[in-house]
Amino acid sequence: MLGRGLKRKLSDYEESMAGLSSAFDSSRSLPYPLKRQLVLNMCLTKLQTYKMLVEPNLHRSVLIANTVRQIQEEMRQESSQQPVNICPGIAPASHSYTGMESPGIPLQLPSGVEDISPPTCLVPTGDDQPKFPENTGLKLEDDRQDLKGAECVFGSFEISNSTSYLKDLAIDDIFEDIDTSMYDSDFCCPPLMPPRSPSLATEEPLKTFPSCNSSSANNIQICRTDLSELDHIMEILVGS
Amino acid sequence: MCRGLTPTAPLPKSPGRARGEQRVIHSQDDALGSAVLAVALHGAMTPGFGSLMQDVLWCFSQVKGTTDTGVTESDIISTVEFNHTGELLATGDKGGRVVIFQREQESKNQPHRRGEYNVYSTFQSHEPEFDYLKSLEIEEKINKIRWLPQQNAAYFLLSTNDKTVKLWKVSERDKRPEGYNLKDEDGRLRDPSMITVLRVPVLRPMDLMVEATPRRVFANAHTYHINSISVNSDYETYMSADDLRINLWNFEITNQSFNIVDIKPANMEELTEVITAAEFHPHHCNTFVYSSSKGTIRLCDMRTAALCDRHAKFFEEPEDPSNRSFFSEIISSISDVKFSHSGRYIMTRDYLTVKVWDLNMENRPIETYQVHDYLRSKLCSLYENDCIFDKFECVWNGSDSVIMTGSYNNFFRMFDRNTKRDVTLEASRENSKPRAILKPRKVCVGGKRRKDEISVDSLDFSKKILHTAWHPSENIIAVAATNNLYIFQDKVN
Numbered sequence: 001m002l003g004r005g006l007k008r009k010l011s012d013y014e015e016s017m018a019g020l021s022s023a024f025d026s027s028r029s030l031p032y033p034l035k036r037q038l039v040l041n042m043c044l045t046k047l048q049t050y051k052m053l054v055e056p057n058l059h060r061s062v063l064i065a066n067t068v069r070q071i072q073e074e075m076r077q078e079s080s081q082q083p084v085n086i087c088p089g090i091a092p093a094s095h096s097y098t099g100m101e102s103p104g105i106p107l108q109l110p111s112g113v114e115d116i117s118p119p120t121c122l123v124p125t126g127d128d129q130p131k132f133p134e135n136t137g138l139k140l141e142d143d144r145q146d147l148k149g150a151e152c153v154f155g156s157f158e159i160s161n162s163t164s165y166l167k168d169l170a171i172d173d174i175f176e177d178i179d180t181s182m183y184d185s186d187f188c189c190p191p192l193m194p195p196r197s198p199s200l201a202t203e204e205p206l207k208t209f210p211s212c213n214s215s216s217a218n219n220i221q222i223c224r225t226d227l228s229e230l231d232h233i234m235e236i237l238v239g240s
Numbered sequence: 241m242c243r244g245l246t247p248t249a250p251l252p253k254s255p256g257r258a259r260g261e262q263r264v265i266h267s268q269d270d271a272l273g274s275a276v277l278a279v280a281l282h283g284a285m286t287p288g289f290g291s292l293m294q295d296v297l298w299c300f301s302q303v304k305g306t307t308d309t310g311v312t313e314s315d316i317i318s319t320v321e322f323n324h325t326g327e328l329l330a331t332g333d334k335g336g337r338v339v340i341f342q343r344e345q346e347s348k349n350q351p352h353r354r355g356e357y358n359v360y361s362t363f364q365s366h367e368p369e370f371d372y373l374k375s376l377e378i379e380e381k382i383n384k385i386r387w388l389p390q391q392n393a394a395y396f397l398l399s400t401n402d403k404t405v406k407l408w409k410v411s412e413r414d415k416r417p418e419g420y421n422l423k424d425e426d427g428r429l430r431d432p433s434m435i436t437v438l439r440v441p442v443l444r445p446m447d448l449m450v451e452a453t454p455r456r457v458f459a460n461a462h463t464y465h466i467n468s469i470s471v472n473s474d475y476e477t478y479m480s481a482d483d484l485r486i487n488l489w490n491f492e493i494t495n496q497s498f499n500i501v502d503i504k505p506a507n508m509e510e511l512t513e514v515i516t517a518a519e520f521h522p523h524h525c526n527t528f529v530y531s532s533s534k535g536t537i538r539l540c541d542m543r544t545a546a547l548c549d550r551h552a553k554f555f556e557e558p559e560d561p562s563n564r565s566f567f568s569e570i571i572s573s574i575s576d577v578k579f580s581h582s583g584r585y586i587m588t589r590d591y592l593t594v595k596v597w598d599l600n601m602e603n604r605p606i607e608t609y610q611v612h613d614y615l616r617s618k619l620c621s622l623y624e625n626d627c628i629f630d631k632f633e634c635v636w637n638g639s640d641s642v643i644m645t646g647s648y649n650n651f652f653r654m655f656d657r658n659t660k661r662d663v664t665l666e667a668s669r670e671n672s673k674p675r676a677i678l679k680p681r682k683v684c685v686g687g688k689r690r691k692d693e694i695s696v697d698s699l700d701f702s703k704k705i706l707h708t709a710w711h712p713s714e715n716i717i718a719v720a721a722t723n724n725l726y727i728f729q730d731k732v733n
Binding site for chain 1 (some may be wrong): 375377390464483511512515533570617619620624
């Protein structure tokens with residue numbers, strides 16, 4: 001979710017996506033994981049767009065969800081064979097949040113590996129697979145949701161972890177590394193700085209907090225509140 | 241000389257000669273003593289053909305629709321269907337209208353001009369609706385039209401949008417009664433006390449009027465969007481299929497339908513497959529097929545159970561590992577399924593191919609035709625712009641020897657199942673001179689582009705031919721290109 005004042009240009013997004021998919025089609029040199037990531041991003045973006053429709057197309061949603069599932073399964077198998085890396089390696093995980101917070105954010109893939117959604121790059125849980133944010137809204141007891149179809153399709157993703165995931169982590173740990181200004185809600189903060197490739201080891205993110213109303217000393221406090229609000233915001237987003 | 245396909249209509253060119261037989265005139269037999277030896281062309285290779293194998297040349301016949309460059313959304317044609325005799329051609333559009341064309345009688349004065357199709361009737365079949373319960377708008381777009389066989393003077397057809405199927409009666413009126421007692425000529429009621437004389441109304445001729453009336457409305461039976469309707473060979477029932485269910489209706493009963501297929505899982509989270517098309521067998525009224533988004537076809541027999549959840553046959557081709565991509569599942573989704581007229585084969589269309597299956601062989605199709613394989617390397621872009629979800633239809637010709645389907649850039653393709661030859665033709669205004677022969681088109685994949693070829697990157701993906709129809713017995717085809725309807729016929733020598 002972007003802070004106030006930063007406009008996301010849809011046309012730029014479309015152009016960059018078009019450029020990416022052409023690159024996918026024409027380039028044989030794009031590494032497979034990158035291609036896979038691109039496709040996954042496109043899928044998630046589409047699903048996010050469909051979510052905003054009153055009546056998503058069930059057929060398309062099913063096809064896209066199956067594609068996502070297939071990619072995630074592949075990633076799952078791969079990562080179960082490899083030791084888990086923190087962040088840069090787990091680019092997929094990051095994009096679930098990207099998809100959630102802002103459909104259509106330009107996904108600068110080559111640099112996307114060092115993505116800007118730090119919370120997800122954190123300590124991997126046992127299940128480090130990309131979460132499907134939409135699923136938090138899949139309270140399938142609701143028949144109305146049932147009939148909407150698209151959302152219900154994604155039931156197999158273990159999304160229920162995502163909200164509790166953040167609560168479990170020690171907040172201090174998070175704030176050592178992370179720039180969570182992205183997750184500030186409207187009434188809290190500020191225009192964002194353009195996302196920087198975070199280097200997790202540095203303390204810099206704290207300093208790069210954009211013009212918060214409060215002083216930098218209060219940043220940590222603010223961010224603590226932010227985090228609990230993050231859950232709230234997520235619920236609003238996916239529940240809407 | 242432009243080459244097309246072998247003729248399909250069983251029009252004997254040389255009556256009295258058996259297939260494959262050479263005709264030789266022996267000079268001594270010929271009364272005139274001519275030394276002409278006529279060697280017949282090799283006869284047709286399969287049953288059902290005319291005895292001469294001759295290339296079919298497709299010619300432009302007519303085009304319906306405006307030439308305006310701006311297309312009104314509601315004018316986009318969404319379905320095309322000939323009736324069982326080919327006399328009538330119906331189109332449905334996104335605006336919920338149905339337009340029926342009728343073939344004019346062939347005139348002796350112009351034998352080379354085969355009957356043209358003229359507008360016979362136009363009516364508003366479906367209106368946009370609002371589902372208040374779910375706060376959803378229901379589109380009026382006509383998804384499918386299916387004709388009933390003609391049983392009396394009137395014509396009947398089924399038309400459907402996403403939620404409601406309607407049975408329409410199209411009938412002619414060329415006489416009207418005059419001389420009522422209780423009302424005058426304008427229809428106003430007369431004062432009974434003023435009537436002193438009784439008379440019998442008489443029928444007087446009037447200008448031909450074609451009227452369409454909705455005879456039945458079959459509503460509220462589908463939660464999901466209807467994608468197919470199919471009239472049963474018993475002519476008493478029909479089925480309607482949506483994404484997850486298929487219902488069987490009796491034409492006379494509108495407030496009930498039988499659910500014969502239901503693939504909705506108890507937990508919608510587990511949904512991985514939807515129904516994409518369904519059709520009844522042309523002769524066996526207990527048999528039907530339905531296709532899925534996973535590229536499979538199920539054949540069901542209604543005699544086995546009331547709910548046909550268990551298929552009698554399951555058609556699926558194993559995946560080709562060399563063609564595997566992220567989009568494999570999406571492009572395997574079947575967009576159309578059609579029985580052959582004989583009932584022995586089914587044809588399916590997925591994004592890149594058309595396949596013909598023998599009902600007796602479930603593990604793979606007997607024929608696979610590449611429609612536009614050059615798109616295989618463009619799948620990501622096509623996915624990004626949603627073209628990969630386009631639902632192309634496919635049709636058989638009358639003798640089941642040629643199949644046709646649409647593509648992009650207003651191209652459409654025909655495949656001759658016997659000669660294995662194929663042709664790409666284009667529906668465009670540029671090729672629209674009367675009786676102009678259509679020139680085969682070619683897409684150049686890479687490298688040097690020859691003159692007249694078009695490169696893959698120049699294809700216009702907004703000009704897609706999704707809906708086509710083939711006359712039941714003649715070489716006449718109707719091709720819907722966005723808001724225009726093209727009619728092509730083979731060249732009459």
